[in-house]
Amino acid sequence: MAVRSRPKIRALLIDISGTLMIGSTPTQQATQALAELRRSKFPYRFCSNTSKESTSVLQKRMIDAGFDVQTGESPELWTSLKAVRSLIRSRGLKRPYFLLSATAKDECISEGLYDPNVPYDAVIVGLAPALFDYDRLNSAFRILVGEDDSQKGRREDPKASIPLIALHKARYVESSGHGLVLGPGPFVAALENAAEREAEVLGKPSRAFFETVIESLDCDGEGCIAVIGDDIEMDLGGGAIDLGLWRILVKTGKYRAGDESKEGVQAPDEVCDSFAEFVEKLLSGESNCSALPRRH
Template sequence: MTPRPAIRALLIDLSGTIHVATQPTPGSPQAIHRLRASSIPFRFCSNTSKESTAVLRSKLAEMGIETHDNEVWTSIGAVNSLLRDRGVERPFILASESAAEECRRDIHDNPVLPYDSVVVAFAPTQFDYVALNTAFRVLMNEHNTQRGRPLSNCPFIATHRSRYIGDSDGALSLGPGPFVAALENASGRTAEVVGKPQRKFFELVLSSLASDVQDREGVVAVIGDDVQNDLGGGAVELGFWRVLVRSGKYRDGDENNGGVRPPDEVCDNFASFVESLLNI
């Protein structure tokens, strides 16, 4: 394996890397503390869309995982930015209450207007026939709020396409990807993904690090437990040093699966990576 280059900044996945459900991965709170005391700037980059960014940070704090303002970047926050940019006025959102509120922030969401977009986050309690059929009808301009209105090609947005997640019992569970795929198959539309591994998402996070890394040499490293959704796509295109951890949803052989280039480095967990990074 190629020797690790100098690291100028670090992008860190959360679910499966820093914590699994409500438990931190071994040594991760201490590793974050050590990393914060070092000179290496970092950001947390999460596809977590089951709750708002604020709720996520609160849950991390309960696990002893410290985060600062502007450090946590999520796919839910990216959805909010995109909806504002598109001038959306009434999105139909499959998401938890807190996540939906963040998506709608700064959007009027006038109930008199027809639905004009569909957003699919990770919403296990809402992935039923009625909700998915409503999303389908909105995409097809068949919903009762749209009747008598001009046909429109409303945005179809997904936070991410993960096929599965690592669950609290240690087993894998369905992610939002299969439900996004079902809507794509039925409607003939292709969802616009805003979270990892999209290049735009990584570039948005990197922009927040610009002042911290301008005088540093080396490469940006990204670390996660999903070789496809954490380390694929934009992570490859932007030339990141890609680190896979054997925690969370990782299963034996994942480093050679996923249809993307194998990671540059594989570590047992986040804490072991930080240990090796800071002790070089």
């Protein structure tokens, strides 16, 4: 079966956790590689499903680790929390029930967007390990099915318009010093099963998230946009496939041997040992780290 060579790439979407950093520690040569991208004026954006901390906390952690992250009118760092905040505004949500860390929740409800005196009108779930106990998950379930005390007598069909919103549905994540640990996906799945509805995913790998980030890039011209990450499904699946992005899997973070050939998952276009290796080959014009045949 023929192997595709790498096309011309005009911009890069970069995963953070597991690709650039594990915890607060950069992956091998990642800071230097990013600096080379900056010096070459190659367009890129950081794409994160972070929900355990706010965007500003993540940005500071990246800067402290040695990464140059610029802000301003066209920010480089895009997170699923930004998508949540935009959704709350666009839908006029007044009182979501949050299963989010304190800093993540504060980012979503700033500027007086929260009214504790109205019934709950959404359930929003991110990575919040300390909140995934029976009582809080049960509260989320009861809101979704219209059984919460705040909803009683307040609408004809209290469960009809209560959305279940997930920042992402990763089954597991890489934890610094601990290896793989549970992500929010299994807890979202439990709520989906109990409430008999499918969660709306706002972060990767949703097509809408990728489209929003791509719109922020000033990179018209020939070539394709590439996405690089350590999770074949959450970083490189879904919308990344739908949009025809060139998909690079790195063998760092949550990557485990054989991920690139998982049954039922579309193989990546390229597999590299690290982010730094990919950048070196990209900027030097070298061929793929390793290209994989397409499964049909």
